[in-house]
Amino acid sequence: MEEKEEAAWSAGLDVLRRLTEAGHPAYLVGGCVRDRLLGRRGGDIDIATAAEPTAVMSLFADVLPTGLKHGTVTVREAGFGFEVTTFRQESGYSDARHPDAVAFVRDVREDLARRDFTVNAMAMDADGALVDPFGGQADMRDRVLRAVGHAAERFGEDALRMLRGIRFAAELGYRIDESTWDGLLARRDKLRLVAMERVGAELDKMIGGADPARALTLLSESGLADRTAEPLPPAVVAGLRAAAGEMAAAMNAQGEPIGGDLRWAALFVGCGATAADVLATLRVLRYAGRRAERIASVARLHERLSGAIPGGPFGRRKAIAEGAGAIAGEAREGWIRAVLDFGREAARDWLRLAEAAPSAIALGGPDGPYREASRWLREMPAAAASELAVRGDELVRHAGLPAGPWVARHLRLLLEEVALGRAANEKTVLLAAFASHLRKER
Known part of the structure; x- marks a missing residue:
């Protein structure tokens, strides 16, 4: 594990020891214990203790x-x-997210009983001894x-747990x-009670x-995707299973892996979603x-390149791949105009998707025009x-005319000439x- 992660773990054990030495049983709990046992990189290190908050605050300076x-x-x-939390029991959950009442308890097993999954319901003391009342280790095995x-x-208490489970x-x-x-299927309608920010955060993870x-496959099979508080576009919900195939191809392809926003782009391309669907989905989330x-x-x-909107340059893919002169020139010009319309960053992103999974994402498969498009972009x-x-x-100043919309229009005309190689980029x-x-317009 990384040095910083080991330092955090060591500091967490120091907190446990101080609590224990003051007479308050204390444990590392939840996901950090699970990940430690699995040898995975962990996230936050959470601590549960019999000490109530006032007692904890009296023991530590910060x-x-x-x-x-x-x-x-x-x-x-x-x-x-x-985060140091007193052992507790919860009850109520009228909003299907948060307990209406919390009662402090003395036994860590009672605290673990309120947690979501067995692999997250384990605790470890400062000496490494494990408390595992629900068989989390066996389930990991x-x-x-x-x-x-x-x-x-469990899902009725906190509906977000269904997404966390997936x-x-x-x-x-x-x-x-x-x-x-x-149990998830029985309670899936309760997802409508969860704030979209929380849904969005889980989907992002x-x-x-x-x-x-x-x-994505589990989301599709569970029906959770069409039970959010604000509906996702039907095209996205309907396309999740197909998108899973596209995503798998992109993730398993050779070469540089894609991550972050490019994965979202791969999802939407796989769904066949329009740009309007993309914006609607991400706005909802x-x-x-x-x-x-x-x-x-x-x-x-991608819509432009695939011909879903007018002006797609890659319609005759086989001829382009074989380098047929006039058609290849037509494709090059169409690609360049698309880059001017949507930006260099979008073009690079699309090319990275095409490289990661040419048969799934790129037009024309592995011999498609994206290889030429990469050179044209450079x-x-x-x-x-x-x-x-x-x-x-x-x-x-050169025209001696007042500024107006004509300026942007003429800059675009000049940009096209430079980008297409018809004019040098010199003042x-x-x-x-x-x-x-100007003379032609007059």
């Missing part, structure tokens, strides 16, 4: 009262933050994800226990995880506008008006071309 209502404070030790107690009750199953490569799956294709626009730009470019002398050797204010050449355009 403590933040981050969740006193639920018995949680954050202890800062050796540069790391640890058998590679099965099983709810603690009655699955329908994420854990995909991430860990576990099968979902039959009774746990049945699935797409960015170890096996997004399996996560509360993703940042800039991020959504980047992903949508890849979808727009050879473009300019892809944005800001890259031209002339500025808008210089056109205004004198561009001003001469501009003057010629």
Whole structure:
């Protein structure tokens, strides 16, 4: 494990020891224990203790009262933050997300009983001794994800657990226990009570995880995708199973792996979603506008290239791949115009998808035109008006006209000439071309 992760683990054990030495039983709990046992890189290190928040705050110099209502404070030790929560039982869950009432208890087993899955319901003390009342170790050995107690009750308490279950199953490569799956199906309508921000965060972790294709398949099979508080576009929900195949191809392909927003782009391309569907989906999931626009730009470019919107340059793929002169020239010009419309970044993103999974993502399969398109992109002398050797204010002065929409239009004309190789990106050449355009318009 990385040095920083080991340092955090060591600091967490120091917090445990201080609590224990003060007479308060304390344990590392949840996902950090699971990941430690599996030898996986972990996330946050959480601590549960018999000590109530006031007692915890009296023992440590640097403590933040981050969740006193639920018995949680954050202890800062050796540069790391640890959530320390009093052993508790919960009841109520009227919103299917949060307990209406919390009662502090003295036994860690009672605390573990309220947790979601057996692999997350284990605790470890400072000496490494494990408390595992629900068979989490056995389930890890058998590679099965099983709810603690009655699955329908666990999912009824917190409906987000259903999405978390799908994420854990995909991430860990576990099968979902039959009774746990049945409990999920029985409670899936409760997902409509979960805030879209939380749904979006879980989906983001699935797409960015170890096996997004399996996560998408489970989402499709569970019916959760069409039970969100705000509906996702029908094309996206209907296309999840197909998208899983595209995602699997992209993830298993040779070459540089794709990640982050490119995985989302692969999902939408696999769904056959339009750019409008992309923006609608990411808006519903509360993703940042800039991020959504980047992903949508890849979808727009793919629509153009596939001919789903007018002007697609790769319609006659076989002739292009064989280098037929006029057709190849037509494809090159169409590609360059698409790059000018949607941007160099979208073009690079699309090409990375095409390289990762040519048979699934790229048009024309492994011998498709994307190889030529990559060269055409590299050879473009300019892809944005800001890259031209002339500025808008210089056109205004050269023409002796008041500024207006005509400036942007003429910069685009000049950009096309430079990008297509019809004019050098030099100020004198561009001003001469501009003057010629003006004369023709008059």
